[in-house]
Amino acid sequence: MHKKQRILALDVGTKRIGIAITDEIGYTVQPLTVISRATDEKAVAKIREMAIKYHVGKIVIGLPLTLKGEIGNMAQKVLTFADKLRSDLDIPIVTWDESFTTTEAEDILIKKADLSRRKRRKIKDKIAASFILESYLRGRE
Structure with missing residues (x-):
C-alpha cells in the first residue's frame, strides 16, 4: 500500500518562515519549526531539505490578502x-488565504499559554503555519 505524501505549510514573513506539516495520511497537523529568512536562497535550501526529509508531496504557502481580499505589498x-x-x-x-493566522496564533499564545514576548516570537510563526494548513485541509473537504 502506497503512503500518501505529507503537506508542508509555510507562513512566510520578512524575517522568519513558520513551518507546519501533516502526518503521512494528511489528517493531523503539527507545527514543525521556524527558519530564518536571512536570504531567500538559504530559506529555499532549508525548505528543499525538509521536503526531501519528510517526503513532502505539496507545499501550501499562506497568502496575506488585504481586508478587501486583494493582493497587497x-x-x-x-x-x-x-x-x-x-x-x-x-x-x-x-x-x-492566511488572513489573521499570525494574529490568531499570537492571541492564543498570550491568552492560553501565557508566554513571554520573546518565547512567543520563537513559536508564533510555526503555530500560524499550522493554522494555514488546517484551514487548507478543511477547505479541500
Missing part, C-alpha cells in the same frame, strides 16, 4: 518567494 512578496520555490522544487506549490 506583503502578499506580492510572498508570491515572489513562492516563485523562487517553484523554480527550485519539483512539487506542487499552492497559495492559501
Whole structure:
C-alpha cells in the first residue's frame, strides 16, 4: 500500500518562515519549526531539505490578502518567494488565504499559554503555519 505524501505549510514573513506539516495520511497537523529568512536562497535550501526529509508531496504557502481580499505589498512578496520555490522544487506549490493566522496564533499564545514576548516570537510563526494548513485541509473537504 502506497503512503500518501505529507503537506508542508509555510507562513512566510520578512524575517522568519513558520513551518507546519501533516502526518503521512494528511489528517493531523503539527507545527514543525521556524527558519530564518536571512536570504531567500538559504530559506529555499532549508525548505528543499525538509521536503526531501519528510517526503513532502505539496507545499501550501499562506497568502496575506488585504481586508478587501486583494493582493497587497506583503502578499506580492510572498508570491515572489513562492516563485523562487517553484523554480527550485519539483512539487506542487499552492497559495492559501492566511488572513489573521499570525494574529490568531499570537492571541492564543498570550491568552492560553501565557508566554513571554520573546518565547512567543520563537513559536508564533510555526503555530500560524499550522493554522494555514488546517484551514487548507478543511477547505479541500
